[in-house]
Amino acid sequence: MLELTMATVSGTDAGATAGMLMADAPSEPGAVLRVGRDKAVCRLVAPEDWLFVSRAHLEFVCGPDGTWQLTWLRGSQPDPSSEVRLVLGEYAQPLVYGGTVPLPRGGSGEVVIQDRTGPRSVNVGFYHEV
Numbered sequence: 001m002l003e004l005t006m007a008t009v010s011g012t013d014a015g016a017t018a019g020m021l022m023a024d025a026p027s028e029p030g031a032v033l034r035v036g037r038d039k040a041v042c043r044l045v046a047p048e049d050w051l052f053v054s055r056a057h058l059e060f061v062c063g064p065d066g067t068w069q070l071t072w073l074r075g076s077q078p079d080p081s082s083e084v085r086l087v088l089g090e091y092a093q094p095l096v097y098g099g100t101v102p103l104p105r106g107g108s109g110e111v112v113i114q115d116r117t118g119p120r121s122v123n124v125g126f127y128h129e130v
Contacts (some may be wrong), residue, residue, distance in 0.1 A: 005125040006044040031062040046122050052082040052115040074098040083114045106130040
């Protein structure tokens with residue numbers, strides 16, 4: 001099972017957890033969880049006017065062996081208006097626009113979508129329960 005929690009943070013709200021959203025999916029091949037602004041395709045939805053987040057921004061997919069991978073989906077623009085990084089403990093790894101990384105089996109961490117133009121972010125925590 002992959003469990004996600006999402007908080008939107010703006011300016012002075014850093015550290016706030018009000019309005020936290022949650023989603024989960026079983027670790028079965030082909031299971032998918034998406035994060036973005038489009039309620040029709042995403043389980044976790046950022047505010048509609050936060051245009052630094054694509055309609056479908058992040059995709060978590062379970063592979064055939066029960067492990068999960070994270071993809072920063074390419075949007076309609078050639079250059080993104082956000083930065084995405086994967087945080088595992090004290091280690092932070094920037095994601096490449098359109099890139100995919102494996103998530104640690106049985107691990108936890110956070111994915112941060114940071115607005116390049118202001119102090120706003122979407123923080124997605126994950127926990128892979130085995």
